[in-house]
Amino acid sequence: MTPDQFAALLDAAWLGDRATLRAGLAALSAALPPEHVQRWQDRLAEAEQPTRGPALGRYRYGTQEATAYAADGVQGLALGSAMSAAPRALFRVKDPDAPGGIRDYIWRHCDLGLRIEDGYEAAFYHLADGTCRLDHAPETLGLVKLP
Numbered sequence: 001m002t003p004d005q006f007a008a009l010l011d012a013a014w015l016g017d018r019a020t021l022r023a024g025l026a027a028l029s030a031a032l033p034p035e036h037v038q039r040w041q042d043r044l045a046e047a048e049q050p051t052r053g054p055a056l057g058r059y060r061y062g063t064q065e066a067t068a069y070a071a072d073g074v075q076g077l078a079l080g081s082a083m084s085a086a087p088r089a090l091f092r093v094k095d096p097d098a099p100g101g102i103r104d105y106i107w108r109h110c111d112l113g114l115r116i117e118d119g120y121e122a123a124f125y126h127l128a129d130g131t132c133r134l135d136h137a138p139e140t141l142g143l144v145k146l147p
Contacts, residue, residue, distance in 0.1 A: 052124050059143040061135075064128045068138050071122035075115045 029037045053070025061068075095103035116122050121137035135141065 056123060056138060058146040059125075059138050060146060061125050061127060061133075061143060065146060066125040066127045066133075068143075069124045069126070070137075071116045071124050071134060072118040072120070073116065074124075075113065 052074060053072055056068040056070055059066055059068050089107040091105040091107050093103055093105070094101060097103075121140045123135060123137045125133045125135060127133065138145070
């Protein structure tokens with residue numbers, strides 16, 4: 001499997017295409033050590049567990065209607081294209097040795113488990129077009145609550 005094929009597989013995971021991800025894992029199983037294959041299968045099983053906080057209501061999110069759900073305390077799996085030349089995200093940490101006390105790391109890890117801490121005012125948005133987003137809470141964004 002080429003790095004581009006692997007990146008496409010991770011993109012499928014990123015987009016929630018579980019069938020493509022399962023097929024890709026089957027193809028990778030011959031090329032990877034068994035413990036790596038098992039780790040991916042375990043992570044896929046974890047990611048398939050539906051988890052979100054209580055519904056916060058319906059909001060206008062951009063040009064669409066969306067149902068918002070609390071994200072505090074939710075544990076999940078951050079998937080990204082570690083083999084891709086174009087990083088998809090940054091990981092920011094406090095670092096007293098960095099300019100301004102903040103250091104941004106280019107996100108290259110492809111399957112990192114994370115937990116959204118309470119108090120960060122995060123919410124999941126299920127949009128009318130079927131896409132889902134993780135963003136700030138509706139109050140933080142100043143979204144209009146719909147009846």
